[in-house]
Amino acid sequence: MTTSASAAGWVEIDESAIAHNVVTIRAELGEKVEFCAVVKADAYGHGIDLVVPLLIAEGIALIGVASNDDAAAVRAAGFSGRLMRVRPAGRDEIDDGIRLDVEEWIGGVEHARIVSAIAAARGVRVRAHLSLNSTRLGRDGIDLGEDGGADAVAAVLADPWVDVVGLCAHFPCEDVTDVTDGTARFDDETREVLAGRHAGARIARHCATTFAALTVPESRFDLVRIGAGLYGDSDTVGGALRPAMRVVSRIAAINVYPAGSTVGYDRWHRLDHDARLAVIPLGYADGFHRSLSGTGEVLVRGRRAPIVDRIAMNSFLVDVSSIPRAAPGDEVVLFGRQGDEVISPADVARSHGQIAADLYVAWGRLLPRRPVAAGG
Template sequence: MHPQPPSRSFNQVCIDPSALHENFSKMQQRVGRDIRIMAMVKADAYGHGMIRSAVCFAGAGCDCFGVAEIEEGLELRQAGIQGQIFVLLGFQPSQEQLFFEYDLTPVVFTYQALELLSQAAVMNGKEMAFHLKIDCGMGRLGIMPSELEEFLARLKEFPKLSLAGIMSHFPMADDAQSTHTLAMYQQYKKVCMQSSQQPPALCHIANSGAALYFPKTSCDMVRLGISLYGYYPDGAKGAQLARDEKLVPAMSFTTQVVQIKSVPAATGISYGHTFVTEKETKIAVLPVGYADGFLRSLSNKAQVLIKGMRARIIGRICMNLCMADISEIPGVETGDPVVILGSQGAETITADEIAEWMGTISYEVLCLFGNNNDRNYN
């Protein structure tokens, strides 16, 4: 009888629940206790695990969650998550009944959605409150401000529906110097005034960038994503702009050394020999690659932490393997832990730094690592 293989992968993403709790509390203090926070837990909470993250935020006082698709809302309810759950990307025909069965709040931006929700509301004998998405400058989902008057007039054609909120989204709030954000906010305020009713609709447009850098745009509620996971929307410089809000990164990503070897000068490393050693070089082979979210674009750019020191990735990153130069790091052994994201000793590699190597943003790094590897919570 063969022994059971170990259940853990070489590669482990670790999430710190206390960091999630702390970030929510700090952001609530930032925006004020009278401003509601919608915790964005879409995309499996930016790779941090939707259910566990929602539980952490709820423990910190959160009573409102945002997801992309209706299936995510069902998962939250089935896991026992209370509070209001917004479905931001709309829904497919035949899914409208699920909003009633699972007490979910739809975000609407088409007449088809109104018709389907109204029919379901009549069938269920229940009123359905929805939030309307306005496109005030994102060029993405939402009706145009010029279409609002007609929309409000036609809303009367759809029984048992009530407009509970008006929402939009800033495209440039991650830039603290942006004049576009405040100009767009003024347009949004006009839209909210145009839709005034009794009771007034809930207004929300601010994301993490707006909450941190444009606090006067918070309205009734803010929709926070990246800040709750410990990062600033504009990268490392955001910490200086945010001043007193020291967010705590909640994710770390580690692997381990599976082989150590020394190769002579003029040795080509990995596919295509994009790196050739100039001298005898000591190499650590690591069991992580682009299938694990450590993308090929990081080849010959990224660094990892071994023995508390930085080691450069050399050669092309493979599907499940990559190589690090450990020539200047003494005492490395097979099985030693390797930090891809996080801290070891006095050194730290952040998602912002990795994003800079990749030419992207921290959001993508967190989603790649968190959604492609085993996750555990310490």
């Protein structure tokens, strides 16, 4: 979506920040590790149409997607390189993914049979990445420690309709010790899989996403899958990555209410002082979850203002009593920088109680979105 003058709120995407993040991460990884740029969920809400041309310009040759809609959008943006799905797909998705040349993520023994059957029916050999449960995520990988696990993996590798180009895993925790332990198991198990008849096979090993790749170098193996880091949602690399998203609205109205008044649905908050409250014309319909009620903050005139009521479908209130010059029409930043202050992913995570991506992916897909120049 593009913005209009009448929008109640919008998302600004700093394209230069994304380009900077790609260059910064590649420099950290070195030239021997392949960089898979993950653009699932419409590039984490940042817009495939905006992000993919930047990746092409930076020479990225492998892009990670989840849905076929995202895969089609990547192709429409002009990308002709490799596409890797980063989760198991359903039967119809796999079938439709063939036209987009998507490399599938095989999530188990039965799933491998589905991929093989579809490939045979279409008369094409499907490239795929076979997931192992080496990191103990317990989600979609074959567990080599279970009876029959090694035989199941061998059967997939021998399937004439499945071209296994990768052995993969995913970490359950952003914790250095956990990642280090999982990396060691993945290394041992994939070496075992690739021994013997598969020795020398051109099969990439990969398990690292942004946190692992940038904090535990031994987790990088042949390629890394970089998602959050592309968009600056990471404090790795010494804080050198730059957040690319800013969420903006404007104050719709301001009213003064006396101490003792209640505000918001369910009389959510009782004022302990005479207060100037500003109406922000966004709400949970726009992705501003009720978890931010009474916990989140916004920026007005470069200063923090707390959310004081229970967030409604299309509005919420912030206390601007300490910002006397605040007025209707003033810019409000709900995520990102304004002046010297910033509402960071870490701020949102603390207020929300979950990772910031749980919210900003929705903001980027629900609100109008536009590219801006650096600092714009």
